[in-house]
Amino acid sequence: MAVRTVVALALVASFAFAGDPPKGAADKDAKDKVDAIKGAKDDVAKKKAIADAGKCPHASVAAVLGSVVIDTTAAATGLRIDAADALGEMKGLAEAAKALANGVSVNEKNGDVLKAIFRAMGKVGRAEAVPSLKDFASKQIPFKNAKAPSDLVVASIDALVEIKSKASVEALLVLHNCYANCDIGDLKVNGLVFEKIQAGLRTLLPGLPKNLGGEEWIVWWNKNKETFNDDLTPKK
Numbered sequence: 001m002a003v004r005t006v007v008a009l010a011l012v013a014s015f016a017f018a019g020d021p022p023k024g025a026a027d028k029d030a031k032d033k034v035d036a037i038k039g040a041k042d043d044v045a046k047k048k049a050i051a052d053a054g055k056c057p058h059a060s061v062a063a064v065l066g067s068v069v070i071d072t073t074a075a076a077t078g079l080r081i082d083a084a085d086a087l088g089e090m091k092g093l094a095e096a097a098k099a100l101a102n103g104v105s106v107n108e109k110n111g112d113v114l115k116a117i118f119r120a121m122g123k124v125g126r127a128e129a130v131p132s133l134k135d136f137a138s139k140q141i142p143f144k145n146a147k148a149p150s151d152l153v154v155a156s157i158d159a160l161v162e163i164k165s166k167a168s169v170e171a172l173l174v175l176h177n178c179y180a181n182c183d184i185g186d187l188k189v190n191g192l193v194f195e196k197i198q199a200g201l202r203t204l205l206p207g208l209p210k211n212l213g214g215e216e217w218i219v220w221w222n223k224n225k226e227t228f229n230d231d232l233t234p235k236k
Helices: 002-019 025-039 043-053 059-069 074-088 094-106 111-124 127-139 150-162 166-180 191-204 215-227
Strands: none
Touching: 025 043, 025 059, 043 059, 043 074, 059 074, 059 094, 074 094, 074 111, 094 111, 094 127, 111 127, 111 150, 127 150, 127 166, 150 166, 150 191, 166 191, 166 215
16 A cells, blocks of 8 residues: 555656756746847737737746836837836836836826826736836826816825825825825815825725824824734734
8 A cells, every 4th residue: 555655646746847947938028029129120920029028927038028018208108108017017016116116207208108007007006117107196186177187186095096006005195194194285286186095095995094184094093003014904
């Protein structure tokens, strides 16, 4: 019986090793994806290579996609969106979040690209993207009679809510405080944005007391944040 068990285990092990990808296969696949993007002769070929690259969550692939995201040549606008979408497929990859974050300030004047970047950040779900989202929203405080792009601010807030983390909560609390105290004379805060921030905080923190607001939320968070893990799951 013991001999049969040993033989069976040996067979299982041999099948397992036989089915494993060869060592370095992931790196080779990543190199192929990078080479395909760099070697594309026209936008059609590059578009296909970028889409394929999104299926290979690897630091080197994220880096080359990030270089497309920050390519501000006029002809590259559609490719920037494609690259952001591809990075968004790399869920949980820190390098993808960083590559997207690098594209925010570069694309501030291109709303379509920014929205793609923000959507991708939410899909990747890494806290590395939070600082750039917070910085963007805080610099774009929209007033009712100003031309600040409130739809872009809303998109950045949506991304923060998708990135379920302590960093997202603290970013939204900063923005909430900023918006709550930014009325200047006849200029009024954009209500949609303010409501979006509040709804985002309640989504991330369903235990947040509904009868509190503003500074009281910050006090509540400071008292309770140590009961959460970084991904906002309760500590056991």
